[in-house]
Amino acid sequence: MPLQTLEPQRLYRQIADQLRGLIAEGEFDVGARIPAERDLAKQLGVSRPSVREALIALEVEGWVEIRTGSGVYVLDRPHRTGAPTAGTEWGPLEIIRARRMVEGETAATAAQHGKRKDVDAMRRAIRMMRETAARNEVPHEGDRAFHLAIVNACDNVVLTETVQGFWESRHGPIFARMIDYFETMESWQAAIGEHEAIVDAIASRDAAAARDAMHQHMDKFHQRFSASWRRAKAS
Secondary structure, eight states: OOOOOOOOOOHHHHHHHHHHHHHHTTSSOTTOBOOOHHHHHHHHTSOHHHHHHHHHHHHHTTSEEEETTTEEEEOOGGGOOSSOSOTTOOOHHHHHHHHHHHHHHHHHHHHHHOOHHHHHHHHHHHHHHHHHHHTTOOOHHHHHHHHHHHHHTTTOHHHHHHHHHHHHGGGSHHHHHHHHHHOOHHHHHHHHHHHHHHHHHHHTTOHHHHHHHHHHHHHHHHHHHTSOGGGSOOO
């Protein structure tokens, strides 16, 4: 009997597969509103963030439309892709949790071993963020430069490539759609303030404070992506 290699599936992917199967089988008619995020989470025995990632994956694939403040509605067949488009993508909220663990330690290490040039690079990145935000543009490049300046201060190529991998994951369709819904200029202004707290702790060579400031930043980042759909931008 020929056997195929098995691969562990991401939780959001398993949820998306179940919902896609129900739609394909006609459990939900075209135009029908599927159960609310909280109800799906309860029925499936999973967290609401995992359901959210699954719903966004299905939206990317053209199976559903998320109408902010209204609900999630089934689309007709012409919108659907031939196969799942995000099967290998990391879940955005899972990425943030991983970043919290890794970058909390890179911030602490930067505080212990970083040099003046590293702190200067962090402050330049924050200035870049402020200048970009002042033009009402999303300061992604300054944000990336800030986090890479921190990990570069650790002088460890494995850590640097790990953090770069986190950043590359932002270009995935699910993460990009999540950004469209939940990132605003207001949230970016808050993030810039959080970055300043991190660099101040690193400049003071306070490893514990640097770790705590990075943890707080990632916790708030996670909260922004977990906010009520009613607070999301209209799509």
